[in-house]
Amino acid sequence: MADDEVVLLDFWPSMFGMRLRIALAEKGVKYEYREEDLLNNMKSELLLKMNPVHKKIPVLIHNGKPVCESRIAVEYIDEVWKEGAQLLPSDPYDKSQAKFWADYIDQKINDLAYKIWATKGGEQEASEKLIECLKVLEGALGDKPYFGGESFGFVDIALIGYNSWFYTYETFGCFNLKEECPNLIAWAKRCMEKESVSKTLPDSNKIYEFVKSLRKMHGIE
Numbered sequence: 001m002a003d004d005e006v007v008l009l010d011f012w013p014s015m016f017g018m019r020l021r022i023a024l025a026e027k028g029v030k031y032e033y034r035e036e037d038l039l040n041n042m043k044s045e046l047l048l049k050m051n052p053v054h055k056k057i058p059v060l061i062h063n064g065k066p067v068c069e070s071r072i073a074v075e076y077i078d079e080v081w082k083e084g085a086q087l088l089p090s091d092p093y094d095k096s097q098a099k100f101w102a103d104y105i106d107q108k109i110n111d112l113a114y115k116i117w118a119t120k121g122g123e124q125e126a127s128e129k130l131i132e133c134l135k136v137l138e139g140a141l142g143d144k145p146y147f148g149g150e151s152f153g154f155v156d157i158a159l160i161g162y163n164s165w166f167y168t169y170e171t172f173g174c175f176n177l178k179e180e181c182p183n184l185i186a187w188a189k190r191c192m193e194k195e196s197v198s199k200t201l202p203d204s205n206k207i208y209e210f211v212k213s214l215r216k217m218h219g220i221e
């Protein structure tokens with residue numbers, strides 16, 4: 001796989017993009033990172049060509065061929081680069097469970113989180129619902145160090161990018177996740193000890209400042 005050409009179309013605050021960055025780091029894959037200017041809605045020709053259906057980042061381009069949708073791309077990375085950490089379990093049942101929880105994350109978290117920071121008025125209800133979902137995830141984690149058990153994997157990758165956004169949700173939603181979900185926060189801290197994660201996730205304050213500027217742009221503040 002040494003001659004592979006790997007390009008990632010991404011946008012720095014994206015928790016979806018972070019998934020691919022972490023997965024590629026876990027596998028030790030070298031790639032070219034290309035930042036899309038989504039803030040000014042200036043999508044590159046390459047992005048429009050590689051993801052003509054959704055026109056969204058992240059897109060993994062492997063030897064000229066695009067893989068869209070972050071969960072699908074993480075699974076692809078796991079299958080193509082067998083060296084490095086295994087991200088999805090081989091056991092069919094365990095794999096189904098990992099996919100179930102990653103799907104739960106995508107069905108629930110982002111929409112609620114968006115309502116917290118991008119709207120005025122609905123923050124409290126969305127915050128309560130988000131905390132409920134995070135508690136469900138905390139239950140799924142149980143006493144294990146990572147969602148899949150002893151090693152960092154697919155569900156951890158699906159969720160951990162949100163850790164850089166939690167401070168923003170807490171600030172605009174007026175809640176404290178360490179009080180609400182202490183085990184989940186301990187899990188996030190554990191994940192942050194991994195280089196693939198700590199080197200990928202932007203600083204929480206940088207996300208907060210970014211969100212404040214978005215709110216200004218959209219006339220929320």
Ligand code: GS8
Pocket residue numbers: 011014015016038055056057058068069070071
């Ligand atoms: C979501 C990607 C996405 O929302 C995935 O890859 O998992 N289900 C997809 N990408 C956003 C940026 S992150 O919020 C995006 O590219 N938005 C541009 C647009 O909507 O035009």
